[in-house]
Amino acid sequence: MDLLENLNRQQSEAVSAGPGQTLVLAGPGSGKTRVLTRRIAYLIDQMGVRPYNILAVTFTNKAAREMGSRIEDLLGPNRLSGVWLGTFHSICARILRREAGSGLLPFDSNFVIFDADDQVSIVRQVIKDLNINDKIHRPTSLHAAISDAKNNMIGVKDYPARNYREEVVLRVYEQYEKALRANNAVDFDDLLLWTVRLLAETPQVRETYARKFEHVLVDEFQDTNMAQYEMLRHLASAHQNIFVVGDEDQSIYRWRGADYRNVLRFEKDYPGARKILLEQNYRSTQSVLDAARAVIDRNRHRTPKRLFTERGAGSKLIYYEAPDERAEAAYIIDAIRNQMSSGAAKGRDFAVMYRTNAQSRLIEEAFLHAGMPYRLVGAQRFYGRREVKDIIAFLRLVHNPADEVSLSRVINVPPRAIGAKTYETLISLARGADQKAADILADLGRSGSASLYWDKLGGRASAALANFGMMLAAWRALLVNGGSLPSLFDRILTDTRYREYIEDGSEEGRDRWENVDELRRLAFEYSEHGLDEFLENLALVSDQDTIRESDDAPTLLTLHAAKGLEFNQVFITGLDEGLLPHSRSLEDDEEMAEERRLFYVGITRAKNQVYLLRSEQRSLYGSFAYQDASRFLNDIPESLLQSQSPRASRAQRASAWDGADRWDSRSTWGQPEKEASRQSYRANVGSRAYSGPQPIQRSAPVIETQYKPMMRVSHNSWGEGIVLESKVEDGDEILKVHFESVGMKQLVASLAKLKIIS
């Protein structure tokens, strides 16, 4: 096909630009990602560039996959093979794996990538070892300080210790690094840091890659940080062909070190760069664009951009001010259900966005109560589950026996009589002998009671450890002898009797097994690639990667995770001062500007309809409080808004209460069935009018219930959850609890032994 087809003049100019440097700066929905995709196809097809001479960086794995399949659609199958297409993290991991054997790096090529949980648990351990007060120095904040340093390319040696706090960070940083190296592990920041160091300090490595990559292309350039920018410069240093697209107004990752001034740096470093502006928006209606512009225009120090659309005015943005957060959630459910039941829209048309992850809980509950499926974007749901983490830990141990974080996780899972004390003795023995714990396990497995360590650990403990050691050795042998990933996976399940362990006959047990089975299916997909790549991909899943395209359901996601995506209709929730803009930003101009950009990104995801929601009252942080409306709402001209707030006027409210159908009279989405929508509205009146922590629905209790809705509770194996409903049936208290780990569960209170947290 003609690769310049369906592009406007500026877009074609960018796609077919000659060699050198190109900067495409343009607003949302103007086709930047489309241009980048076409450009890759064009390079291969029209300019004869070989795929393996191309490096393209996307912001998420999902974006990389989509780009890949789009290019294959354009060029036909297999024309892309060899191209390096992925996120900064995955590209760095690839470079480091190739180079780790050279002795230039402090880990070998079997290194594992520790996820956020692992990282914080190491910090926690270090804090304990160093006797630091974790109430004053929170593990997550120390970890953030370390991460910050790494993103700014500041190593332990260069870390300034100008005050007490920095001294603490430095001490923790030092031990944290030691722990990573001892585990043959890297964290996310290391991937970048070590790649940049390698490229900067080793000319022949730099040359190799710089020669290889004749063309370097980058999407979402405004969100690169210093280290990423350095990396790009090194990689493009031989051919100097670098093509970046971005929008300063959509820079929303400052907290991760992103610096939109990289755009200025680019112009300074490459004075000959051609700059292309795209001005037509193909995504949104004029109303959406006008509202978005009104919001972003208030930011200072920005270059105003022209952006027009030929899609027509479209409908106004709908504003709804709910009496409380439950009513806010109920409104979303109603609006979606009405359109879906009338056939006016499909589940996948909708996205519900929020500023902080904590806000998702109530919205999820509302979906659960309504029995409506949804897609929650975030790695937690699947990969955060205990059983999934267990199996991954076994696989990581096989891959990298030095990984003590994984070892400590599964050494006694399922229980095999290796207590915490035995584990500690094992670790201190290893430290004393300057050995890895895994080597001692292997030795015990090999030599049994003839092992040097047998007596030191005691007979019983040694026997248990020896068994574990033999099992590990057998798994490694299987892999070394060419066994496939699926066969290793199954062998682990059989040897550990993992299924018997988790399938206890309960519904939860079945759920857990299904998760293991899902992971197994994933492992099968990687049979060709092997364990390395499987683990790497697991470690690098980002939030957007958890969106299952096949599910036709509304998407729930943070504004941050919404970057680059588009939806027919977008709900932006929590437009309250303190939430959006977030309270942390109220006293800092730069932060406030970033909050504004975040709101801007949210609005501009919408093709047709934006809903702006807020709640007068919120219980987010444990107590109820009244909120002011977000200042950002004031920036949107009245003429673009249509209010559907129940308090907008007495007359409107009265008509809503007596059952007159407000969906029919005021909706912009056609004519839902009158009766159905009225009923659903009525069904929700109870929760809509409710204020304060009361049950959503409850049959009149016969005896006093011990648990109340909205209580936070903790369960032995499912962790923390929220009570949604409590009722008495046949003298038993029956609870519906939503657990973070496993979702909604129904429990008998007397058997479940829940602990009340708050």
Ligand SMILES: Nc1ncnc2c1ncn2[C@@H]1O[C@H](COP(=O)(O)OP(=O)(O)OP(=O)(O)O)[C@@H](O)[C@H]1O
């Ligand atoms: N010339 C065109 N003709 C028709 N549709 C187009 C054209 N250019 C872009 N589009 C469509 O417009 C939408 C937005 O494009 P794209 O996602 O590439 O924009 P973007 O600039 O990358 O947006 P964002 O800044 O949000 O990442 C997509 O659905 C895309 O297919």
Ligand SMILES: [Mg+2]
């Ligand atoms: Mg884009």
